[in-house]
Amino acid sequence: xxxxxxxxxxxxxxxxxxxxxxxxxxxxxxxxxxxxxxxxxxxxxxxxxxxxxxxxxxxxxxxxxxxxxxxxxxxxxxxxxxxxxxxxxxxxxxxxxxxxxxxxxxxxxxxxxxxxxxxxxxxxxxxxxxxxxxxxxxxxxxxxxxxxxxxxxxxxxxxxxxxxxxxxxxxxxxxxxxxxxxxxxxxxxxxxxxxxxxxxxxxxxxxxxxxxxxxxxxxxxxxxxxxxxxxxxxxxxxxxxxxxxxxxxxxxxxxxxxxxxxxxxxxxxxxxxxxxxxxxxxxxxxxxxxxxxxxxxxxxxxxxxx
Amino acid sequence: xxxxxxxxxxxxxxxxxxxxxxxxxxxxxxxxxxxxxxxxxxxxxxxxxxxxxxxxxxxxxxxxxxxxxxxxxxxxxxxxxxxxxxxxxxxxxxxxxxxxxxxxxxxxxxxxxxxxxxxxxxxxxxxxxxxxxxxxxxxxxxxxxxxxxxxxxxxxxxxxxxxx
Numbered sequence: 001x002x003x004x005x006x007x008x009x010x011x012x013x014x015x016x017x018x019x020x021x022x023x024x025x026x027x028x029x030x031x032x033x034x035x036x037x038x039x040x041x042x043x044x045x046x047x048x049x050x051x052x053x054x055x056x057x058x059x060x061x062x063x064x065x066x067x068x069x070x071x072x073x074x075x076x077x078x079x080x081x082x083x084x085x086x087x088x089x090x091x092x093x094x095x096x097x098x099x100x101x102x103x104x105x106x107x108x109x110x111x112x113x114x115x116x117x118x119x120x121x122x123x124x125x126x127x128x129x130x131x132x133x134x135x136x137x138x139x140x141x142x143x144x145x146x147x148x149x150x151x152x153x154x155x156x157x158x159x160x161x162x163x164x165x166x167x168x169x170x171x172x173x174x175x176x177x178x179x180x181x182x183x184x185x186x187x188x189x190x191x192x193x194x195x196x197x198x199x200x201x202x203x204x205x206x207x208x209x210x211x212x213x214x215x216x217x218x219x220x221x222x223x224x225x226x227x228x229x230x231x232x233x234x235x236x237x238x239x240x241x242x243x244x245x246x247x248x249x250x251x252x253x254x255x256x257x258x259x260x261x262x263x264x265x266x267x268x269x270x271x272x273x274x275x276x277x278x279x280x281x282x283x284x285x286x287x288x289x290x291x292x293x294x295x296x297x298x299x300x301x302x303x304x305x306x
Numbered sequence: 307x308x309x310x311x312x313x314x315x316x317x318x319x320x321x322x323x324x325x326x327x328x329x330x331x332x333x334x335x336x337x338x339x340x341x342x343x344x345x346x347x348x349x350x351x352x353x354x355x356x357x358x359x360x361x362x363x364x365x366x367x368x369x370x371x372x373x374x375x376x377x378x379x380x381x382x383x384x385x386x387x388x389x390x391x392x393x394x395x396x397x398x399x400x401x402x403x404x405x406x407x408x409x410x411x412x413x414x415x416x417x418x419x420x421x422x423x424x425x426x427x428x429x430x431x432x433x434x435x436x437x438x439x440x441x442x443x444x445x446x447x448x449x450x451x452x453x454x455x456x457x458x459x460x461x462x463x464x465x466x467x468x469x470x
Contacts, residue, residue: 002310009317013363015359015361018361089386091387094372096373113384114382134355145360146376
């Protein structure tokens with residue numbers, strides 16, 4: 001009697017062929033993008049999204065063609081931070097035209113599929129019971145579709161804003177093995193650093209992904225009256241932490257109410273208040289990432305042909 | 307998952323799919339030699355697991371439909387987000403179906419046609435107002451010829467036959 005290995009195919013569904021076709025569509029779409037970079041933390045609430053919005057603005061300000069994918073399927077916020085929530089996605093047979101943010105930043109977020117502020121992401125299905133078993137697969141399939149079916153066009157840089165969770169890195173790498181780099185964001189608090197260190201371990205040791213470096217967010221609070229800086233947290237110095245984990249330290253972003261106010265208004269602080277300390281810090285960090293990604297030629301070309 | 311007809315020692319093929327009804331799919335497998343049939347009935351959890359893989363049981367038979375998975379899977383979405391069958395001419399119209407059902411509804415007999423990825427992309431390039439007509443014509447041609455899969459070569463044959 002025949003065994004499993006004796007029978008070619010799978011009775012007609014060709015599931016493997018379908019999965020390969022999905023991967024091929026993704027590969028073809030991503031081939032037009034020079035650099036793909038994921039921004040993550042592992043810990044929630046550290047300000048990843050606001051940093052992504054402003055890094056995108058910094059690169060777009062330099063003349064690069066930039067896309068942003070909000071990979072936080074259940075808690076999308078980049079549509080708000082980049083002021084595109086009111087836009088309608090254009091669905092075409094070749095792909096979905098993303099929303100256009102400031103300086104032509106191309107944005108795709110689950111937020112653009114949801115009808116109201118109060119609407120959560122709810123999946124249709126025969127059962128909600130046991131959702132913990134299949135919800136992760138639904139989110140991964142959604143992320144793959146966002147990457148592969150969006151008409152990103154030719155981009156110099158695609159930034160992916162990942163949700164909290166150290167497990168996100170292997171999932172993303174399974175979709176995007178050619179990922180050019182990972183930027184990790186932490187707060188200078190012991191709790192944040194505890195989780196972030198695990199993300200660094202997963203990225204460096206488990207999946208061997210290229211880590212571009214560590215950003216410290218909410219580094220200190222500057223008094224509006226006297227200008228004195230006061231630390232908000234009492235964790236390890238993040239530069240030392242980066243050194244201990246053998247990854248580059250990209251810089252500190254001070255706690256600045258202007259940053260969050262701009263995010264609420266849908267305009268990156270880098271564009272609306274470019275002289276704010278946080279904006280200047282983010283510009284310097286973007287420059288370091290650009291150097292690491294060898295985006296300098298593209299930036300120079302953009303300056304020559306504005 | 308594969309099914310073997312033990313008396314014939316021949317792999318069985320999907321002959322019919324139904325559902326989902328109350329979260330259950332029915333997949334009928336037939337032996338091409340003795341015509342014996344068995345049915346696989348999934349429970350709602352199994353149905354949902356298949357669905358979350360974004361693969362079509364019975365084979366990919368329609369051209370790729372951008373973001374069909376998200377559009378068919380979201381319980382609540384913006385009005386302007388089209389249903390999965392509104393972009394391509396294929397699909398059954400049921401919001402569940404772009405993942406699993408469309409294939410289920412099509413596969414009515416043993417040896418139903420499926421589209422290769424290249425052929426599906428080529429079909430996508432045909433202007434929308436004649437695409438549906440072209441798709442039906444090519445599928446009919448393939449079935450008449452006994453082809454199990456529509457490739458670019460089959461499309462070319464059909465084009466020459468119909469003068470498209």
